[in-house]
Amino acid sequence: MIDYLSSHMWQLWAGIAVLALILELTSGDFFIVCFAIGACGAAAVSPFAGIYVQLVVFGLVTAFSIFQVRPFALRYLHGKDEGRLSNAEALLGREGRVSETIAAGGYGYVAIDGDLWKARTADGQEAGKDTAVRVVDRQSTIITVEPILQT
Numbered sequence: 001m002i003d004y005l006s007s008h009m010w011q012l013w014a015g016i017a018v019l020a021l022i023l024e025l026t027s028g029d030f031f032i033v034c035f036a037i038g039a040c041g042a043a044a045v046s047p048f049a050g051i052y053v054q055l056v057v058f059g060l061v062t063a064f065s066i067f068q069v070r071p072f073a074l075r076y077l078h079g080k081d082e083g084r085l086s087n088a089e090a091l092l093g094r095e096g097r098v099s100e101t102i103a104a105g106g107y108g109y110v111a112i113d114g115d116l117w118k119a120r121t122a123d124g125q126e127a128g129k130d131t132a133v134r135v136v137d138r139q140s141t142i143i144t145v146e147p148i149l150q151t
Contacts, residue, residue, distance in 0.1 A: 009054060013043035030073045037069065038062030091117070091135045091143060102127040102145075110135075110145055122146045 020036035041061035042054040049057070094112050102108030102119055104126040110119040110133055121127050122136055122144050137144035 009046040009051065010043040013039045013046060013054070013058075017043065030070045030077075031066070033073075034062050034065035034070055037065040091138060094135050095148060096133055096135070096145075098127050098129055098131045098133060098145075101129050107142070110143065117141070117143045119143045119145050 017036040017039035020032050020039060024030070024032040024036065038058045038061040042058040045057050046054050091112065096110045096112035096117075098108060098119075099111040099116060100109040102110075102121050105124050107118055107120050108127065109116045111117075112135070118141060119133070120142065121133075123146070127133060127145070127147055132148040133145035134148050135143050136146050
């Protein structure tokens with residue numbers, strides 16, 4: 001087994017690269033993909049070099065990718081949008097509907113794009129079910145909303 005593995009290290013490196021690419025799909029910040037690039041570099045030298053050389057190549061190519069390829073990819077794919085909102089910050093200003101009445105001074109739930117968020121009203125007043133609201137603040141996972149005035 002050891003002899004087979006040592007003579008076919010490129011398969012191990014290819015597996016690491018594929019695993020890193022799959023993990024990158026969950027993060028999207030172009031960090032884990034640098035390890036996939038390093039694994040591809042190590043796979044390329046594996047038929048010609050020992051395990052220590054492969055590890056050095058993996059480390060060097062990964063480091064190069066983190067410091068050179070990743071910033072380029074972020075700049076190219078995310079553009080110049082420095083103020084790009086992500087995660088919960090993107091909720092500010094969004095509109096939704098009250099799905100469970102927000103009690104006066106208490107909490108309820110608001111549906112925004114199919115997700116339910118625990119919410120309270122900005123003025124502490126009650127907001128009935130199906131009331132249109134806008135998100136004005138966020139504290140952890142609790143959003144603060146205000147009713148949208150219908151004209």
